[in-house]
Amino acid sequence: MSFKMVTKYAHSPEDIRHYDTEKLREEFLAEHLFSTGDINLVYTYNDRMIFGGVTPGAEPLEIVLDKQLGVDYFLQRRELGVINIGGNGTITIDGQTEPMVAHDGYYVGVGEKHVVFASDDPKNPAKFYVVSTPGTTKFPNKKLPFANALAKPIGDQKHMNKRTIYKYIDASQMDTCQLQMGYTVLEPGNSWNTMPAHTHARRMETYLYLEFAEPDTRVIHFMGQPNESKHIFLNPEDAVVNPSWSIHCGVGTTSYAFIWAMCGENQTYDDMDVVEMKDLK
Numbered sequence: 001m002s003f004k005m006v007t008k009y010a011h012s013p014e015d016i017r018h019y020d021t022e023k024l025r026e027e028f029l030a031e032h033l034f035s036t037g038d039i040n041l042v043y044t045y046n047d048r049m050i051f052g053g054v055t056p057g058a059e060p061l062e063i064v065l066d067k068q069l070g071v072d073y074f075l076q077r078r079e080l081g082v083i084n085i086g087g088n089g090t091i092t093i094d095g096q097t098e099p100m101v102a103h104d105g106y107y108v109g110v111g112e113k114h115v116v117f118a119s120d121d122p123k124n125p126a127k128f129y130v131v132s133t134p135g136t137t138k139f140p141n142k143k144l145p146f147a148n149a150l151a152k153p154i155g156d157q158k159h160m161n162k163r164t165i166y167k168y169i170d171a172s173q174m175d176t177c178q179l180q181m182g183y184t185v186l187e188p189g190n191s192w193n194t195m196p197a198h199t200h201a202r203r204m205e206t207y208l209y210l211e212f213a214e215p216d217t218r219v220i221h222f223m224g225q226p227n228e229s230k231h232i233f234l235n236p237e238d239a240v241v242n243p244s245w246s247i248h249c250g251v252g253t254t255s256y257a258f259i260w261a262m263c264g265e266n267q268t269y270d271d272m273d274v275v276e277m278k279d280l281k
């Protein structure tokens, strides 16, 4: 078992103007999050979101972060969102075990001392994408099955962006301190997400891209200020940090899906500043 948590710092928009490809990737891209038996996390200073992969093999895994956060246990002053992107598994919260099949999600409220992740079959491990944001109010834990997610169809074939936004953690459905989280799936033959692009200076966001195949397909993620955009070529299950001032959108050489998670000043999903096409550079 290996445990990793890397730090990614916060930047001003002026900084990234000068980044070359390698530097941009180092600062904003998170790769190899899901390796069997391991916990691979990223701590971003953008709103102090922690995100990453927990992939249990034969042994269950628990995120133990206390010294790093200066607290008694990981969720003492944090909440946690989880979506399983792998095989069947379980989540055990304070001794209570719940099944987590593919695409099942879970919200774990502030104050839970022990959250244990396990795979049913180590040869087809569960892959838990986890996102944790700061909070001090305890809201109820909640299983978030894919079938219960609020499905919002959006886009159209003409613009090659027909997709469904599945909101797992949304303020209209449940209370959280800060976290919002969901899963967006593009229809076959569609390639663009979040286009027209937007920013939301009130919230940062992370994207984990998945469900496209190696080696012959790629998703390209766009970030940066609208008039100073940069792009990052991604492998499946790579994640990108998007500061609040940054656009976040992508295009694929095939259809794909992604998990988005947001944290910041408000939880108003539609509070976006849409960028007009003519302003993108």
Ligand SMILES: O=C[C@H](O)[C@@H](O)CC(=O)C(=O)O
Residues within 6 Å of the ligand: 163, 165, 182, 183, 184, 193, 194, 195, 200, 205, 248, 260, 269, 272
């Ligand atoms: O602020 C909202 C987030 O960027 C995502 O929900 C966008 C998204 O899933 C999409 O357009 O496909």
Ligand SMILES: [Zn+2]
Residues within 6 Å of the ligand: 198, 199, 200, 205, 248
């Ligand atoms: Zn957004």
